[in-house]
Amino acid sequence: MKTPKSFAAALSEMRLPSVFNPYSDCCPVYDRPDAARLRKRNLERFLDAALEARVDTIWIARDLGYRGGRRTGVPLTDEINLDRAGSLLGGVTLNRATRGPIVAERTAAIVWSVLARIGVPAVLWNIFPLHPHEAEDPFSNRCHTRKERDIAWPILVALIEMIRPRRIVAIGRDAGMALSDIDIPVQMVRHPSYGGQAAFMAGLYEIYGLVQDRNDAEAPELPLMGVYAANGVVPA
Numbered sequence: 339m340k341t342p343k344s345f346a347a348a349l350s351e352m353r354l355p356s357v358f359n360p361y362s363d364c365c366p367v368y369d370r371p372d373a374a375r376l377r378k379r380n381l382e383r384f385l386d387a388a389l390e391a392r393v394d395t396i397w398i399a400r401d402l403g404y405r406g407g408r409r410t411g412v413p414l415t416d417e418i419n420l421d422r423a424g425s426l427l428g429g430v431t432l433n434r435a436t437r438g439p440i441v442a443e444r445t446a447a448i449v450w451s452v453l454a455r456i457g458v459p460a461v462l463w464n465i466f467p468l469h470p471h472e473a474e475d476p477f478s479n480r481c482h483t484r485k486e487r488d489i490a491w492p493i494l495v496a497l498i499e500m501i502r503p504r505r506i507v508a509i510g511r512d513a514g515m516a517l518s519d520i521d522i523p524v525q526m527v528r529h530p531s532y533g534g535q536a537a538f539m540a541g542l543y544e545i546y547g548l549v550q551d552r553n554d555a556e557a558p559e560l561p562l563m564g565v566y567a568a569n570g571v572v573p574a
Contacts, residue, residue: 342385345500346378349467349493354486358469358476360408365436365476368409373435377411380420380432384412385500387427388461394504396461396497397449399529400512401470401482405443408469409436414462414509416446423450426459448530449509452539456546461501465516466490487516498522507545509538 350361358365361378370376399414407413412432415423417440424430434440453460466482467490482490498506498520506522508514510529517524527541528534543550 340500342382342389342500345385345493345496346382348496349381350374350378352468352490352493354468354470354489356471356473356480357486358404358408358471360402360411360435360469368436368438370435370437376433376435377409380411380435383430383432384423384427385461387424387430388459388501391427391459393459393461393501395507396463396501396503397507397509398463398465398494398513398517399445399509400464400516401466401479402464402468403443403445403479404469404471404477405441406446407464409441411435412462413464413467414446414449416441416443418442419446419450422454426453445530448535448538452542456542456548458546460507461497461503463494463497465494465513467493481512507542 346361350359352359352362360374361381362374364371364373397414402408402413406416410417410420410432412420412423417434417436420432420434424432449462466487470480470482470486472478472480503522506517506520506524508517508524508526511526513529514524514526525541525545527545528537530538540550
């Protein structure tokens with residue numbers, strides 16, 4: 339797993355119950371027929387560009403979400419922000435893998451608003467890099483189990499070895515606890531969900547040495563549902 343291509347190939351081979359692997363699985367409801375291939379290619383391009391740009395920071399949250407990375411193949415990135423992700427990494431082309439209206443994710447909206455303000459790219463990842471869901475509901479989010487984390491852990495180790503980051507930003511307490519034994523400086527920020535938007539922004543601005551904009555500090559909490567509904571995007 340020394341290159342983005344071999345890394346994505348290894349990731350695509352993971353199979354677990356009640357877990358959607360966006361790099362090999364195809365959703366019969368929303369995906370295009372070649373969705374898994376497109377998402378895998380998105381991830382490869384994202385990582386290739388990060389290596390080319392010598393990105394030195396990885397932001398790591400807990401699980402891949404069904405409104406974001408499950409659909410795009412890029413962690414913490416929904417379809418609204420695919421072009422933004424490609425632009426920040428030097429003009430990389432990242433393609434939609436789904437059909438129908440674009441779906442937005444609240445966490446992705448906040449993450450990318452902060453990245454736009456910071457102006458430098460970060461590698462985005464999750465402790466558990468696939469989408470864990472309830473057994474009877476593939477369009478739900480659940481926390482991964484310890485067994486699932488242990489199975490996927492070599493993937494995270496391989497990513498760190500490939501990127502060789504100077505630091506890691508853990509998004510949320512769960513991610514911070516999981517990374518407590520990593521031999522790289524880890525700085526933890528509040529997860530932006532459930533009232534944590536302002537604290538998340540403030541924490542990252544402090545890490546990057548930026549003064550928090552008054553508009554950010556006073557911005558209303560983005561709604562959990564239908565972030566982009568006013569723009570004709572499906573509520574998510």
